[in-house]
Amino acid sequence: MQLFRSHILVCGGSSCTASKSEQIIKEFDSHLKANGLENEVQVVKTGCFGLCAQGPNIVIYPEGANYFRVKVEDVKEIVEEHLVKGKIVKRLLATGDKNENTNEDYSANSIEFFARQMRIALRNCGVINPEDIEEYIAYDGYQALGKVLTTMTPAEVIELVKKSGLRGRGGGGFPTGLKWSFAAGNEAPKKYVLCNADEGDPGAFMDRSILEGDPHSIIEAMAIAAYAIGSDEGAVYVRAEYPIAVKRLQIAIDQAKKLGLIGKDIFGTGFNFDLSIRLGAGAFVCGEETALMTSIEGHRGEPRPRPPFPAAKGLWQSPTVLNNVETYANVPQIILNGAEWFSNIGTERSKGTKVFAISGKIKNTGLLEVPMGTTLREVIFDIAGGIPNGKAFKAAQTGGPSGGCIPASLIDTPIDYDSLVALGSIMGSGGLIVMDEDNCMVDIAKFFLEFTVEESCGKCPPCRIGTKRMLEILEKITSGKGEEGDIEKLEILANSIRMSSLCGLGQTAPNPVLSTLKYFRDEYEEHVFEKKCRAKVCKEMLKYIVIDDKCKFCGICAKNCPTNAISGEPKVPYLIDQDKCIKCGLCETKCPFDAIERK
Amino acid sequence: MNSLEELNAIRDKKKDELSQRKDSQNLRIVVGMASCGIAAGAKPVMDAIIEELNTRGINDIKVSMTGCMGICRLEPIVEVIYPDETRVTYANIDAEKAKRIVAENIVNGQVCTDLTIEAVQNDDGGK
Numbered sequence: 001m002q003l004f005r006s007h008i009l010v011c012g013g014s015s016c017t018a019s020k021s022e023q024i025i026k027e028f029d030s031h032l033k034a035n036g037l038e039n040e041v042q043v044v045k046t047g048c049f050g051l052c053a054q055g056p057n058i059v060i061y062p063e064g065a066n067y068f069r070v071k072v073e074d075v076k077e078i079v080e081e082h083l084v085k086g087k088i089v090k091r092l093l094a095t096g097d098k099n100e101n102t103n104e105d106y107s108a109n110s111i112e113f114f115a116r117q118m119r120i121a122l123r124n125c126g127v128i129n130p131e132d133i134e135e136y137i138a139y140d141g142y143q144a145l146g147k148v149l150t151t152m153t154p155a156e157v158i159e160l161v162k163k164s165g166l167r168g169r170g171g172g173g174f175p176t177g178l179k180w181s182f183a184a185g186n187e188a189p190k191k192y193v194l195c196n197a198d199e200g201d202p203g204a205f206m207d208r209s210i211l212e213g214d215p216h217s218i219i220e221a222m223a224i225a226a227y228a229i230g231s232d233e234g235a236v237y238v239r240a241e242y243p244i245a246v247k248r249l250q251i252a253i254d255q256a257k258k259l260g261l262i263g264k265d266i267f268g269t270g271f272n273f274d275l276s277i278r279l280g281a282g283a284f285v286c287g288e289e290t291a292l293m294t295s296i297e298g299h300r301g302e303p304r305p306r307p308p309f310p311a312a313k314g315l316w317q318s319p320t321v322l323n324n325v326e327t328y329a330n331v332p333q334i335i336l337n338g339a340e341w342f343s344n345i346g347t348e349r350s351k352g353t354k355v356f357a358i359s360g361k362i363k364n365t366g367l368l369e370v371p372m373g374t375t376l377r378e379v380i381f382d383i384a385g386g387i388p389n390g391k392a393f394k395a396a397q398t399g400g401p402s403g404g405c406i407p408a409s410l411i412d413t414p415i416d417y418d419s420l421v422a423l424g425s426i427m428g429s430g431g432l433i434v435m436d437e438d439n440c441m442v443d444i445a446k447f448f449l450e451f452t453v454e455e456s457c458g459k460c461p462p463c464r465i466g467t468k469r470m471l472e473i474l475e476k477i478t479s480g481k482g483e484e485g486d487i488e489k490l491e492i493l494a495n496s497i498r499m500s501s502l503c504g505l506g507q508t509a510p511n512p513v514l515s516t517l518k519y520f521r522d523e524y525e526e527h528v529f530e531k532k533c534r535a536k537v538c539k540e541m542l543k544y545i546v547i548d549d550k551c552k553f554c555g556i557c558a559k560n561c562p563t564n565a566i567s568g569e570p571k572v573p574y575l576i577d578q579d580k581c582i583k584c585g586l587c588e589t590k591c592p593f594d595a596i597e598r599k
Numbered sequence: 600m601n602s603l604e605e606l607n608a609i610r611d612k613k614k615d616e617l618s619q620r621k622d623s624q625n626l627r628i629v630v631g632m633a634s635c636g637i638a639a640g641a642k643p644v645m646d647a648i649i650e651e652l653n654t655r656g657i658n659d660i661k662v663s664m665t666g667c668m669g670i671c672r673l674e675p676i677v678e679v680i681y682p683d684e685t686r687v688t689y690a691n692i693d694a695e696k697a698k699r700i701v702a703e704n705i706v707n708g709q710v711c712t713d714l715t716i717e718a719v720q721n722d723d724g725g726k
């Protein structure tokens with residue numbers, strides 16, 4: 001049978017026939033031939049469509065386009081426009097365009113996820129083409145740099161940033177303007193501005209997204225920072241694991257150089273600024289400022305004691321400003337819109353917005369930007385769509401491996417730097433991991449500690465040895481071998497590691513343990529004393545059993561069991577041999593009747 | 600770059616081009632091509648759009664990429680942008696759906712209402 005791409009149905013009712021449907025069909029045949037479409041399009045004469053007043057009618061499928069009052073002269077246009085180009089001939093359509101006159105909003109703003117956000121750092125992400133500098137410029141890009149260079153003194157720039165209340169988005173929350181003023185005040189023949197795009201927190205990807213979506217905003221902000229502190233050279237330290245971000249940033253730098261937006265004598269003001277990319281190998285500790293600079297200098301990425309602070313002795317022993325990607329992304333907007341505009345957003349001591357990378361047990365995994373002071377409830381339920389599968393919200397982890405968890409009872413806390421610290425967590429870089437009732441809090445703490453043990457650079461003993469000892473205790477507890485006194489030992493270790501580690505990595509590494517202990521101590525105690533994991537996560541403490549009433553004796557579980565731990569026969573519920581069972585959970589996933597239970 | 604005027608000239612020219620002057624009928628198509636979009640299959644989507652425009656001999660529609668909008672779960676995301684800057688945002692797009700968008704929205708001005716972000720936000724996208 002021949003397959004036609006399109007079908008033209010021409011009304012063969014008597015009324016239409018009277019108004020020339022036969023001729024129309026002939027005309028179609030000849031124009032189809034002329035365009036080589038005779039084997040692709042079939043012309044069919046049909047019965048009356050019932051719209052005789054508007055005849056002759058034709059309908060073209062698969063589009064289902066209804067053409068009314070078609071004249072022989074129209075056929076050529078229909079063939080050439082609709083059938084060749086696929087372009088419906090609107091003037092002949094039945095009702096014109098259905099969508100054209102409605103004001104229905106089909107944009108992203110029609111969904112709650114976007115409607116409730118406020119985008120400053122992410123304003124261009126998903127809007128402009130990051131590989132086209134002109135698009136950035138069309139969206140007022142480099143205007144802030146122009147304004148700064150042509151109308152402001154460095155001191156005025158610093159004053160403006162100070163007044164805006166902008167604080168570092170990389171984790172510490174240090175006031176950006178103040179940091180710049182320190183570096184500006186240190187006279188030196190050479191100064192540097194650096195951007196921290198190491199982004200090592202598991203689950204955080206806002207910096208990558210900004211570099212991928214709006215790289216010019218970072219270049220512009222770094223040039224502004226350089227002008228403010230009296231530097232002429234900058235570098236972006238970005239992990240090599242972000243190839244797309246690196247590529248787009250490089251394209252952006254090249255384009256900016258070509259237009260003379262970085263380089264020599266920018267805007268004819270005599271200001272020079274050069275920028276390059278430094279690739280990191282992806283060690284978490286290299287996000288720490290002194291380790292980052294050591295790494296750029298070509299050494300092993302290990303931190304060094306502070307003071308001296310980078311503002312006095314940073315890269316190559318010169319005064320240096322290091323800021324996070326998101327911090328920089330705010331700067332051009334602050335310059336253009338003013339300090340007051342920015343400081344009106346947010347809370348008393350945390351101004352502006354914060355980008356969160358939300359993941360875990362949440363419907364809308366992704367990036368969102370909200371004013372500081374938005375509550376956790378609004379972020380999780382109103383914007384990110386809540387917890388999937390009808391499960392109950394249990395806790396949210398902020399600040400990644402340096403942070404802590406916030407339990408469901410505190411979900412109405414407004415999120416800002418200070419409120420999170422008060423709860424025993426930190427803002428961190430904005431990773432937000434949502435947990436539901438199926439997450440074991442001891443297991444979560446173990447996960448983060450595994451990460452810090454792995455990422456500890458090993459330079460100082462409290463972090464190198466202490467975190468390892470803590471992890472061993474957690475492994476003991478989660479495998480059902482916990483003893484009285486273990487929890488207290490964890491606390492003692494945690495506090496001494498916190499106080500005696502060299503850098504932020506060690507100083508904050510115990511936070512996930514301390515904060516889960518603070519809010520979920522009962523879960524730790526259940527593990528230790530009752531050998532019970534209520535979330536049924538810790539394998540060594542749970543049993544897989546067959547629910548007799550539900551078992552239909554199909555034997556699928558036994559067939560799938562990798563250790564032959566399941567036996568049974570027709571009409572008798574199957575049985576799992578607990579000595580052989582390795583708790584892989586395959587039987588539970590395979591059972592068609594939900595007859596396997598974790599206990 | 601020697602002066603602010605020079606920057607402003609680029610801005611105004613490009614702004615015009617992007618908002619395509621009110622008399623123009625042209626739409627723009629942008630495809631989210633950050634890491635999340637690419638991982639979800641934005642490249643075949645972009646290719647399909649370009650191919651479909653080519654087969655139909657349409658060469659006045661600008662197709663470009665953009666970064667991450669934030670709702671990575673619903674990538675690949677494709678937006679059709681009208682001269683007046685109103686947007687139709689499509690989510691969870693694959694090559695087939697991309698061709699439909701070209702045929703229905705671009706060519707025929709009919710929004711594919713079943714593919715918009717609002718329509719699919721509650722789907723799990725087969726995941």
Ligand SMILES: Cc1cc2nc3c(=O)[nH]c(=O)nc-3n(C[C@H](O)[C@H](O)[C@H](O)COP(=O)(O)O)c2cc1C
Pocket residue numbers: 167168169170171172173174176196197198199200201284285286287288289290322323324325327328429503504505
């Ligand atoms: C272990 C460790 C890892 C860090 N990782 C990052 C990182 O990935 N990105 C970042 O911007 N800051 C990171 N920081 C914070 C930086 O040391 C520094 O405070 C920050 O980049 C300063 O920029 P800001 O003032 O704009 O936040 C890390 C700190 C520590 C202790």
